[in-house]
Amino acid sequence: MPKVFDWDGYRFHFYANEGDPREPAHIHIARPGTEAKFWLYPEVELAYNRGLDARMIRRLHDVVVERRSQLMEAWNEFFA
Structure with a gap:
């Protein structure tokens, strides 16, 4: 489960096995007892x-928007 970064106690990550065929680029955000998933594209x-x-x-959405380039880069590097 590659972690991209932590923010305010939340872990921003993706799973190494993201489906077959692989799902489009997205990020999972979790902390104990909670989880959200955001699509990154389009x-x-x-x-x-x-x-x-x-x-x-809303706050997490804003973080994802602000750091979308970093998240996409991490996704592309890992799944290349």
């Missing part, structure tokens, strides 16, 4: 939310 979009309130989803 636009940052929430794929699912498990246990996070709307305010935190």
Whole structure:
């Protein structure tokens, strides 16, 4: 489970086995008891939310938008 970075207690990561065929680029964000997944392309979009309130989803969305280039680079490097 490659970690890209941590932010405010949340782990931003993806799984080494992302499906067959592989799902499009996305990021998982987790902390104990919660998890969200955001698609990175073509636009940052929430794929699912498990246990996070709307305010935190908005904050996480903003972080993903701000660091989208870093996330895409990590995705492309790992799955190249």
